[in-house]
Amino acid sequence: MSVLIEVATEHDIEEIFEMAGINREEATGVPYEHHKEEMQKAYRHSIEHGAYFLVAREDDELAGWVQVDKSVDWITSKEIGWINDVYVKKSFRGRGHATRLLKRALLELKDRNYDEVRLNVYTFNEQAIHLYEKVGFTDVCKFMKLNL
Numbered sequence: 001m002s003v004l005i006e007v008a009t010e011h012d013i014e015e016i017f018e019m020a021g022i023n024r025e026e027a028t029g030v031p032y033e034h035h036k037e038e039m040q041k042a043y044r045h046s047i048e049h050g051a052y053f054l055v056a057r058e059d060d061e062l063a064g065w066v067q068v069d070k071s072v073d074w075i076t077s078k079e080i081g082w083i084n085d086v087y088v089k090k091s092f093r094g095r096g097h098a099t100r101l102l103k104r105a106l107l108e109l110k111d112r113n114y115d116e117v118r119l120n121v122y123t124f125n126e127q128a129i130h131l132y133e134k135v136g137f138t139d140v141c142k143f144m145k146l147n148l
Helices: 010-019 022-028 035-048 097-110 128-132
Strands: 001-008 052-058 060-072 081-087
Touching: 001 097, 010 035, 010 052, 010 060, 022 035, 022 081, 035 060, 035 081, 052 097, 060 097, 081 097, 097 128
Parallel strands: none
Antiparallel strands: 001 052, 052 060, 060 081
């Protein structure tokens, strides 16, 4: 098995956009017919503001991706690194691709002089939480809701 982590090509981005929405439904647990269009819109917006995708390629096939971005801490107004999206195709899971993608993204954000990186994750997504904790993320805040 040959694994390569690199910046996405145009062909990779086309495939990512085609699969958009599947990742959102898995991440949120919310079935919704417009996930694909909304993810594509979010990806485009981020790319227009400097975000990019890193991809994991296994034997020349796209296995997964991470979108590397920036954000602003809404309390301090400090610019921080941001991970928008991490996704590994089901047939490639359990092989360490998500860990490799995250570690590479963190290195690139560190090279860009960010001293902090954040991401969002739903509390039911225990597998993702475990992955993020494994690479060093800690819980800093909770968003809560009340259905009325």
